[in-house]
């Protein structure tokens with residue numbers, strides 16, 4: 001398992017505000033469009049990680065490191081989130097955070113990702129861990145196809161960062177993200193977001209239409 005430092009994006013960094021990013025010029029909001037914002041990129045990443053998992057049993061990258069998962073679970077403990085609360089992990093990647101939540105005792109957890117290979121990898125990892133009560137779905141958060149709604153807790157670890165780098169109208173995609181969030185999160189629910197591209201203040205501003213944002 002590759003583990004990045006706390007709050008750090010590790011190897012393939014998503015931190016794209018720097019002018020040194022090679023594949024484009026910054027858009028009006030300062031982000032440089034990048035392949036990191038595309039489904040093609042993530043499909044390729046998780047196809048490779050799936051192969052590595054099948055060959056060596058390595059679950060792959062944990063974005064923001066192990067500590068990021070501990071920090072989120074600690075927050076949920078501190079705020080007395082009941083273990084049967086419905087939790088949605090938006091852009092779950094390899095699903096390792098879902099495994100951590102299930103091991104901690106959360107019993108109503110769902111992971112979505114628009115990359116079928118990410119969901120396949122998550123299924124394999126969850127199966128190997130002997131866990132069966134985790135729901136997984138291939139789902140584009142910006143184009144929700146099913147009636148995903150009523151979640152008590154929505155978690156995003158690096159997904160909004162990736163979406164912010166989409167080469168095709170990222171500003172519109174970010175607005176769509178906020179709309180989708182308002183559909184899936186129930187009133188008085190919590191949205192926990194971990195980011196390395198945005199400051200807490202910027203996120204609060206970006207999600208200002210809601211009164212439910214908690215930066216972690």
Ligand SMILES: C[S@@+](CC[C@H](N)C(=O)[O-])C[C@H]1O[C@@H](n2cnc3c(N)ncnc32)[C@H](O)[C@@H]1O
Pocket residue numbers: 042043061062063090091092093094097112113114115118139140141142156157158159162163
């Ligand atoms: C930086 S990775 C983080 C993965 C995981 N949350 C973690 O912490 O390891 C970003 C993830 O967001 C997913 N993603 C990006 N845009 C998405 C979208 N519109 N809908 C669903 N998933 C998306 C990618 O496939 C990828 O798994």
